[in-house]
Amino acid sequence: MAKHIFGQHFPKNYLQNIRPKRSLLVHVNIHQQTSHVAMASEGTNQKKLPRFLCLHGFRTSGAILKKQIFDKWPTQVVDKLDLVFIDAPFPCQGKSEVEGIFDPPYYEWYQFNKDLKVYENFDKCLEYIEECMIKHGPFDGLLGFSQGAIISGGLPGLQDKGVGLTKVPKIKYLIIIGGAKLQDNSVAEKAYSSPITCPSVHFLGEQDYLKKYGMELLELYVDPVVIHHPKGHTIPRFDEKGLESMLSFIEKVQAEINK
Numbered sequence: 001m002a003k004h005i006f007g008q009h010f011p012k013n014y015l016q017n018i019r020p021k022r023s024l025l026v027h028v029n030i031h032q033q034t035s036h037v038a039m040a041s042e043g044t045n046q047k048k049l050p051r052f053l054c055l056h057g058f059r060t061s062g063a064i065l066k067k068q069i070f071d072k073w074p075t076q077v078v079d080k081l082d083l084v085f086i087d088a089p090f091p092c093q094g095k096s097e098v099e100g101i102f103d104p105p106y107y108e109w110y111q112f113n114k115d116l117k118v119y120e121n122f123d124k125c126l127e128y129i130e131e132c133m134i135k136h137g138p139f140d141g142l143l144g145f146s147q148g149a150i151i152s153g154g155l156p157g158l159q160d161k162g163v164g165l166t167k168v169p170k171i172k173y174l175i176i177i178g179g180a181k182l183q184d185n186s187v188a189e190k191a192y193s194s195p196i197t198c199p200s201v202h203f204l205g206e207q208d209y210l211k212k213y214g215m216e217l218l219e220l221y222v223d224p225v226v227i228h229h230p231k232g233h234t235i236p237r238f239d240e241k242g243l244e245s246m247l248s249f250i251e252k253v254q255a256e257i258n259k
Helices: 062-072 122-136 147-160 185-191 211-218 240-257
Strands: 002-006 025-029 039-042 045-048 051-055 082-086 141-145 173-177 200-205 225-229
Touching (some): 051 122, 051 147, 141 147, 200 211, 200 240
Parallel strands (some): 051 141, 141 173
Antiparallel strands (some): 002 025
16 A cells, blocks of 8 residues: 655745645555555454555655655565655755656755755754654654665654654654665764664665665664665665565564554
Protein backbone atom coordinates (compact mmCIF):
# COMPACT_ATOMS: atom_id res chain seq x y z
CA MET A 1 0.00 0.00 0.00
CA ALA A 2 1.26 3.47 -0.76
CA LYS A 3 0.04 6.99 -0.19
CA HIS A 4 1.47 10.19 -1.60
CA ILE A 5 0.66 13.20 0.54
CA PHE A 6 1.24 16.61 -0.98
CA GLY A 7 1.92 19.06 1.83
CA GLN A 8 1.75 22.83 2.16
CA HIS A 9 5.25 24.01 1.25
CA PHE A 10 7.27 27.09 2.03
CA PRO A 11 7.88 29.55 -0.81
CA LYS A 12 11.52 30.57 -1.18
CA ASN A 13 10.94 33.94 0.46
CA TYR A 14 8.88 32.65 3.37
CA LEU A 15 10.61 30.33 5.84
CA GLN A 16 9.39 31.64 9.17
CA ASN A 17 6.19 29.72 9.84
CA ILE A 18 6.34 25.94 9.77
CA ARG A 19 2.67 25.24 10.24
CA PRO A 20 0.46 25.05 7.15
CA LYS A 21 -2.31 27.66 6.96
CA ARG A 22 -4.66 25.00 5.66
CA SER A 23 -4.95 21.27 6.05
CA LEU A 24 -2.64 19.06 4.05
CA LEU A 25 -4.24 17.78 0.87
CA VAL A 26 -4.16 14.01 0.76
CA HIS A 27 -4.02 12.13 -2.53
CA VAL A 28 -4.21 8.39 -1.92
CA ASN A 29 -2.74 5.87 -4.33
CA ILE A 30 -3.56 2.39 -3.06
CA HIS A 31 -1.25 -0.37 -4.17
CA GLN A 32 -3.68 -2.93 -2.86
CA GLN A 33 -7.25 -2.36 -1.71
CA THR A 34 -7.12 -1.92 2.06
CA SER A 35 -8.74 -0.05 4.89
CA HIS A 36 -7.21 3.04 6.56
CA VAL A 37 -5.01 0.71 8.56
CA ALA A 38 -3.28 -1.50 6.00
CA MET A 39 -3.81 -5.16 6.73
CA ALA A 40 -2.33 -8.37 5.35
CA SER A 41 -4.53 -11.47 5.27
CA GLU A 42 -3.03 -14.74 6.39
CA GLY A 43 -5.71 -17.37 6.28
CA THR A 44 -8.56 -16.06 8.41
CA ASN A 45 -6.27 -13.73 10.38
CA GLN A 46 -5.49 -10.15 9.41
CA LYS A 47 -2.23 -8.55 10.45
CA LYS A 48 -1.35 -4.87 10.38
CA LEU A 49 1.32 -3.94 7.86
CA PRO A 50 4.37 -2.02 9.10
CA ARG A 51 3.69 1.66 8.38
CA PHE A 52 6.60 3.83 7.25
CA LEU A 53 6.76 7.55 6.57
CA CYS A 54 8.99 7.93 3.49
CA LEU A 55 11.43 10.84 3.14
CA HIS A 56 12.77 11.49 -0.36
CA GLY A 57 16.19 12.66 -1.50
CA PHE A 58 17.60 16.17 -1.93
CA ARG A 59 15.71 18.25 -4.49
CA THR A 60 13.36 15.45 -5.55
CA SER A 61 9.84 14.70 -4.26
CA GLY A 62 7.59 12.15 -2.63
CA ALA A 63 6.20 11.21 -6.05
CA ILE A 64 9.71 10.56 -7.36
CA LEU A 65 10.69 8.35 -4.41
CA LYS A 66 7.44 6.44 -4.77
CA LYS A 67 8.15 5.78 -8.44
CA GLN A 68 11.74 4.76 -7.71
CA ILE A 69 10.66 2.24 -5.10
CA PHE A 70 7.71 0.78 -6.97
CA ASP A 71 9.74 0.50 -10.18
CA LYS A 72 12.65 -1.27 -8.46
CA TRP A 73 11.22 -3.29 -5.57
CA PRO A 74 9.16 -6.45 -6.14
CA THR A 75 5.57 -6.76 -4.99
CA GLN A 76 6.63 -9.34 -2.41
CA VAL A 77 8.34 -6.45 -0.59
CA VAL A 78 6.01 -3.48 -1.20
CA ASP A 79 2.88 -5.55 -0.54
CA LYS A 80 4.19 -6.16 2.98
CA LEU A 81 4.61 -2.46 3.80
CA ASP A 82 2.26 0.50 4.24
CA LEU A 83 4.28 3.35 2.72
CA VAL A 84 3.28 7.01 3.01
CA PHE A 85 5.23 9.45 0.81
CA ILE A 86 5.45 13.16 1.60
CA ASP A 87 7.17 16.13 -0.04
CA ALA A 88 9.80 18.07 1.89
CA PRO A 89 8.75 21.51 3.21
CA PHE A 90 10.98 23.72 1.06
CA PRO A 91 10.89 24.17 -2.73
CA CYS A 92 14.35 23.42 -4.13
CA GLN A 93 16.59 26.47 -4.10
CA GLY A 94 18.89 25.38 -6.91
CA LYS A 95 19.24 22.92 -9.77
CA SER A 96 17.97 19.38 -9.18
CA GLU A 97 20.19 16.47 -10.22
CA VAL A 98 17.09 14.60 -11.44
CA GLU A 99 15.98 17.38 -13.78
CA GLY A 100 15.30 15.85 -17.19
CA ILE A 101 14.82 12.41 -15.61
CA PHE A 102 11.87 13.08 -13.33
CA ASP A 103 9.31 15.86 -13.65
CA PRO A 104 9.22 18.79 -11.19
CA PRO A 105 8.32 20.12 -8.70
CA TYR A 106 11.35 19.34 -6.53
CA TYR A 107 11.81 19.90 -2.80
CA GLU A 108 14.51 19.87 -0.13
CA TRP A 109 14.37 19.15 3.60
CA TYR A 110 16.85 21.80 4.77
CA GLN A 111 19.71 23.91 3.42
CA PHE A 112 23.45 23.81 4.15
CA ASN A 113 26.67 25.70 3.47
CA LYS A 114 29.33 24.71 0.91
CA ASP A 115 31.19 22.28 3.16
CA LEU A 116 27.91 20.73 4.42
CA LYS A 117 28.81 21.55 8.03
CA VAL A 118 26.20 24.20 8.84
CA TYR A 119 22.48 23.58 8.35
CA GLU A 120 19.72 26.12 7.86
CA ASN A 121 16.06 25.50 8.74
CA PHE A 122 16.79 22.07 10.22
CA ASP A 123 14.56 22.86 13.19
CA LYS A 124 11.72 23.77 10.83
CA CYS A 125 12.31 20.52 8.96
CA LEU A 126 11.85 18.54 12.19
CA GLU A 127 8.68 20.46 13.03
CA TYR A 128 7.29 19.77 9.57
CA ILE A 129 8.00 16.03 9.81
CA GLU A 130 6.39 15.95 13.25
CA GLU A 131 3.32 17.76 11.87
CA CYS A 132 3.00 15.16 9.11
CA MET A 133 3.36 12.32 11.61
CA ILE A 134 0.63 13.82 13.81
CA LYS A 135 -1.76 14.33 10.89
CA HIS A 136 -1.17 11.04 9.10
CA GLY A 137 0.22 8.67 11.74
CA PRO A 138 0.80 6.75 13.74
CA PHE A 139 3.87 5.33 12.02
CA ASP A 140 6.02 2.39 12.98
CA GLY A 141 9.12 3.81 11.36
CA LEU A 142 10.84 5.90 8.74
CA LEU A 143 12.15 5.07 5.28
CA GLY A 144 14.63 7.54 3.86
CA PHE A 145 16.75 7.96 0.75
CA SER A 146 19.78 10.29 0.45
CA GLN A 147 18.97 13.53 2.33
CA GLY A 148 15.86 11.80 3.64
CA ALA A 149 18.04 8.92 4.88
CA ILE A 150 20.46 11.30 6.59
CA ILE A 151 17.54 12.82 8.50
CA SER A 152 15.94 9.45 9.27
CA GLY A 153 19.19 7.99 10.56
CA GLY A 154 19.62 10.80 13.08
CA LEU A 155 16.04 11.15 14.25
CA PRO A 156 15.93 8.31 16.83
CA GLY A 157 18.79 9.93 18.76
CA LEU A 158 17.33 13.41 18.41
CA GLN A 159 13.96 12.12 19.59
CA ASP A 160 15.55 10.43 22.61
CA LYS A 161 17.25 13.71 23.53
CA GLY A 162 13.98 15.64 23.21
CA VAL A 163 15.30 17.71 20.29
CA GLY A 164 12.57 16.69 17.85
CA LEU A 165 9.44 14.58 17.40
CA THR A 166 8.46 15.08 21.03
CA LYS A 167 4.72 14.95 20.27
CA VAL A 168 4.66 11.60 18.47
CA PRO A 169 5.40 7.99 19.48
CA LYS A 170 8.97 6.78 19.47
CA ILE A 171 10.44 5.76 16.11
CA LYS A 172 10.70 1.98 16.22
CA TYR A 173 12.20 0.96 12.87
CA LEU A 174 14.31 2.44 10.08
CA ILE A 175 14.96 1.68 6.41
CA ILE A 176 18.03 3.70 5.34
CA ILE A 177 18.97 3.88 1.64
CA GLY A 178 22.11 5.78 0.65
CA GLY A 179 22.41 7.39 4.06
CA ALA A 180 25.17 9.13 6.02
CA LYS A 181 25.75 10.90 9.32
CA LEU A 182 24.45 14.38 9.96
CA GLN A 183 27.41 16.77 9.48
CA ASP A 184 26.33 19.82 11.48
CA ASN A 185 28.05 19.29 14.85
CA SER A 186 25.35 21.14 16.76
CA VAL A 187 22.89 18.49 15.58
CA ALA A 188 25.17 15.45 15.33
CA GLU A 189 26.41 15.64 18.92
CA LYS A 190 22.84 15.13 20.10
CA ALA A 191 21.83 12.58 17.46
CA TYR A 192 24.76 10.23 18.06
CA SER A 193 25.60 10.74 21.73
CA SER A 194 24.80 7.08 22.47
CA PRO A 195 24.44 3.87 20.41
CA ILE A 196 21.21 3.71 18.41
CA THR A 197 19.24 0.59 19.28
CA CYS A 198 16.37 1.17 16.85
CA PRO A 199 16.16 -1.91 14.55
CA SER A 200 17.31 -0.84 11.11
CA VAL A 201 18.19 -1.99 7.61
CA HIS A 202 20.85 -0.06 5.66
CA PHE A 203 21.43 -0.19 1.90
CA LEU A 204 25.06 0.39 0.86
CA GLY A 205 25.98 0.83 -2.81
CA GLU A 206 29.43 -0.26 -3.95
CA GLN A 207 29.68 2.79 -6.24
CA ASP A 208 27.77 5.20 -4.00
CA TYR A 209 29.77 8.35 -3.28
CA LEU A 210 28.20 8.27 0.20
CA LYS A 211 29.26 4.67 0.94
CA LYS A 212 32.10 5.69 3.26
CA TYR A 213 29.75 7.92 5.24
CA GLY A 214 27.03 5.28 5.23
CA MET A 215 29.50 2.87 6.84
CA GLU A 216 30.31 5.48 9.48
CA LEU A 217 26.59 5.71 10.24
CA LEU A 218 26.41 1.92 10.56
CA GLU A 219 28.96 1.98 13.37
CA LEU A 220 26.52 3.99 15.49
CA TYR A 221 23.78 1.35 15.29
CA VAL A 222 23.34 -1.79 17.35
CA ASP A 223 22.94 -4.93 15.18
CA PRO A 224 21.92 -3.21 11.91
CA VAL A 225 20.87 -5.28 8.91
CA VAL A 226 23.07 -4.40 5.92
CA ILE A 227 22.10 -4.94 2.29
CA HIS A 228 24.95 -4.44 -0.20
CA HIS A 229 24.34 -3.70 -3.87
CA PRO A 230 26.70 -3.00 -6.82
CA LYS A 231 25.14 0.30 -7.91
CA GLY A 232 25.70 3.93 -6.95
CA HIS A 233 23.56 6.50 -5.17
CA THR A 234 20.18 5.11 -6.13
CA ILE A 235 17.24 2.97 -5.04
CA PRO A 236 18.59 -0.51 -5.83
CA ARG A 237 16.97 -3.66 -7.04
CA PHE A 238 17.34 -6.71 -4.82
CA ASP A 239 19.57 -9.67 -5.49
CA GLU A 240 18.61 -12.98 -3.90
CA LYS A 241 20.57 -12.39 -0.70
CA GLY A 242 19.34 -8.81 -0.31
CA LEU A 243 15.74 -9.83 -0.86
CA GLU A 244 16.04 -12.54 1.77
CA SER A 245 17.46 -10.02 4.27
CA MET A 246 14.74 -7.47 3.55
CA LEU A 247 11.89 -9.96 3.84
CA SER A 248 13.34 -11.29 7.10
CA PHE A 249 13.53 -7.73 8.49
CA ILE A 250 9.93 -6.99 7.47
CA GLU A 251 8.74 -10.29 8.95
CA LYS A 252 10.32 -9.46 12.31
CA VAL A 253 8.84 -5.96 12.29
CA GLN A 254 5.38 -7.25 11.44
CA ALA A 255 5.57 -9.87 14.18
CA GLU A 256 6.48 -7.23 16.76
CA ILE A 257 3.80 -4.70 15.81
CA ASN A 258 1.11 -7.40 15.81
CA LYS A 259 1.89 -8.80 19.27
